[in-house]
Amino acid sequence: MNPDRYNRCCFYCTHNETLHERMIEIKPLHVSTFYLNRDQTHRGRSIVALNWHVDELFQLSNVERNEFADDVAHAAQTLAKVFSPDKINYAIYGDSVSHLHVHLVPKYKTDFDWDDAFVNNPSEPKKLTEYDYQNLIQGIKANLVYEEDLE
Numbered sequence: 031m032n033p034d035r036y037n038r039c040c041f042y043c044t045h046n047e048t049l050h051e052r053m054i055e056i057k058p059l060h061v062s063t064f065y066l067n068r069d070q071t072h073r074g075r076s077i078v079a080l081n082w083h084v085d086e087l088f089q090l091s092n093v094e095r096n097e098f099a100d101d102v103a104h105a106a107q108t109l110a111k112v113f114s115p116d117k118i119n120y121a122i123y124g125d126s127v128s129h130l131h132v133h134l135v136p137k138y139k140t141d142f143d144w145d146d147a148f149v150n151n152p153s154e155p156k157k158l159t160e161y162d163y164q165n166l167i168q169g170i171k172a173n174l175v176y177e178e179d180l181e
């Protein structure tokens with residue numbers, strides 16, 4: 031990876047404390063990293079973040095964009111396998127943290143926000159114990175789809 035592609039101000043690039051306060055790494059994927067969001071208002075809420083810094087999807091080459099989309103698809107398929115949601119929501123925002131990342135949110139028809147956008151930064155995020163986060167991560171890792179392709 032070209033070090034010039036990293037942004038020293040971005041927590042996805044520096045892996046600083048802010049990143050660890052917000053998410054826990056599940057697994058490195060091909061060109062990205064799969065994280066569990068510490069807010070579990072929606073069980074299984076995750077993030078797939080590109081391994082280098084770009085602000086916009088259109089700044090990737092066609093090959094890179096396809097590889098990133100494959101990673102997102104594999105992560106989403108894994109979440110579908112583990113949580114059996116009615117739908118997975120995908121969100122790319124990046125107003126305050128522009129580094130390209132996709133929020134993956136398993137949703138159910140019984141959810142309070144079904145048929146609406148999930149709240150990205152809820153006023154009362156649902157936090158779990160470290161033990162419960164690790165159990166969730168182990169369950170996800172045990173069900174990774176196409177794991178052999180992601181190493």
Ligand SMILES: [Zn+2]
Pocket residue numbers: 036037040041042043044082083084129
């Ligand atoms: Zn970055």
